[in-house]
Amino acid sequence: MIDFTDEAFVERDLMLLKVNCPVGKRGEIIEIVDIFRGKIIDVGLKDLVIELAGTEDKLEAMLNLLRPYGIKELVQTGSVAIARGTK
Numbered sequence: 256m257i258d259f260t261d262e263a264f265v266e267r268d269l270m271l272l273k274v275n276c277p278v279g280k281r282g283e284i285i286e287i288v289d290i291f292r293g294k295i296i297d298v299g300l301k302d303l304v305i306e307l308a309g310t311e312d313k314l315e316a317m318l319n320l321l322r323p324y325g326i327k328e329l330v331q332t333g334s335v336a337i338a339r340g341t342k
Contacts, residue, residue, distance in 0.1 A: 263339040269332045270307045270314045271296075275325030284324060291317040302327055 276284060281303070288295055288305055291313060297304035305321075307314055314331065 257336075257338075259336055259338060264336045265339060266310070266334050266336040267308050268311050268314055268334055270318070271304065271330050272307075272318070272321070272326055273302050273304050273328040274321050275327055276301060276303050277324065280324060284321065287317065287320050293317065 274284060276299075284303060285295065288303075288307075291307055291309070293305050293307035295303050296306045307317055311334070318326070318329075
C-alpha cells in the first residue's frame with residue numbers, strides 16, 4: 256500500500272451494473288450513460304450492463320438517476336490510485 260498524503264495523485268472507482276431496460280426506455284438510459292461517459296458493455300432483451308469509472312460522487316450520481324429503472328445487479332471496487340508525474 257502506498258501513502259499519497261504528500262503527493263499529487265489520480266483516484267478512481269469502477270462500477271459495473273445491470274439495469275432493467277423497460278420497453279421504450281432504452282434511449283433514456285443510453286443518454287444517462289453517455290452524460291456520465293460510461294460504457295454499455297452488454298445488451299440484453301430486458302437489461303443493459305454498464306461500466307463506469309470515476310469518483311465515488313460521480314458513480315453515486317449516475318446510480319441515483321438509474322435507480323428508477325431498476326438496478327438488477329451492482330458491483331463496485333474501492334478506490335484505486337496512482338501518483339501523477341514521475342518520481
